[in-house]
Amino acid sequence: MNISVPSSLSDCSPEQLTKWVFLSSGDINLDTLSDSLDFRVQVVSIFSGVSKPKLYNADAKGITDAFNHIMTILNQPYELKAEVFIDGQRYVFDKEFEHITTGAVIDMKLIESVYDSPYEVLSILYIEDGMKYNQVDDNDHVMNPTAKRIEAFKREFPGDEFLSVFAFFLDRWQKLKDAIFALTIAQNQIQMMKTKDELKKELQILSGSNGQPI
Numbered sequence: 001m002n003i004s005v006p007s008s009l010s011d012c013s014p015e016q017l018t019k020w021v022f023l024s025s026g027d028i029n030l031d032t033l034s035d036s037l038d039f040r041v042q043v044v045s046i047f048s049g050v051s052k053p054k055l056y057n058a059d060a061k062g063i064t065d066a067f068n069h070i071m072t073i074l075n076q077p078y079e080l081k082a083e084v085f086i087d088g089q090r091y092v093f094d095k096e097f098e099h100i101t102t103g104a105v106i107d108m109k110l111i112e113s114v115y116d117s118p119y120e121v122l123s124i125l126y127i128e129d130g131m132k133y134n135q136v137d138d139n140d141h142v143m144n145p146t147a148k149r150i151e152a153f154k155r156e157f158p159g160d161e162f163l164s165v166f167a168f169f170l171d172r173w174q175k176l177k178d179a180i181f182a183l184t185i186a187q188n189q190i191q192m193m194k195t196k197d198e199l200k201k202e203l204q205i206l207s208g209s210n211g212q213p214i
Contacts, residue, residue: 001058003066005047009073012047012159014118014166019046020074021166022115040067080164084126086152091126093165100124104133107146118166122157123149125165 006012023042033039041055044066048055055063082093094100100108104124111117123146127133134142 001062003044003048003050003062005066005070009076009078009160010158014157014162016047017159017163018115018118043067043070078160078164080168081161084158084161086156090129092129093126101133119150119153122153125169
C-alpha cells in the first residue's frame, strides 16, 4: 500500500493538525504511546487520510516509516508570523488578543469546539489587512464576511503558521475565559451583597425606621 503523507509541516492542513493537537493534548506520555503500533496507525490515518481499517492491512514497516516522518516534520521549528498571503490577499493576526472586537468575541464563543472548527477560528483571528473583523460600510453591510475567509483558508493555509497560532490562541483564549469567569464571579458576589443590603433596608422599613416594631 502506498501511504502518502505531507512532506513538510507547512503542507499539513489545519484539520490534520487540530486532530493531532487534540490527540496529543492532556496528560499523556507520547514517548510511551509512540511504541504502540495502534497509536502509530491512528497518527498515520490522520495525516494520510487513509482509514484505520485499511492501514491495518498495510505492512508494519510502511506504518512505522510514515509515522517517523510525521513525527520529524511535527518537531520542525516554527514561529508565529501573524500573517498569511492567500491569492494575493494579506491576512493579519493581531497578537494583542485584548484588541479582539466585540463581534469576534461573540462569534468565537458560539463555536462549540475549536478542535472541530479550525477554519472558523482562523476566520476570526486572521483579518484582511487594514480592516476589522466583519467591518461594515455606511449602510451596515459587511465588507469582509467570515464565509469568504473560511473559503480562502480551506484552499490554502500554511500548516506551520496554523500550529503556531493555534497554540498561541488556546493559551490566550483559556486565560481570557478564566479572566471573564473570575470577573463574572466577582460581579455576582457584588450583586448578592447589594441585594442583601436592599432586602435588609426593606425589612427595617417594614419594622420601623429604627428597626423596632411599630
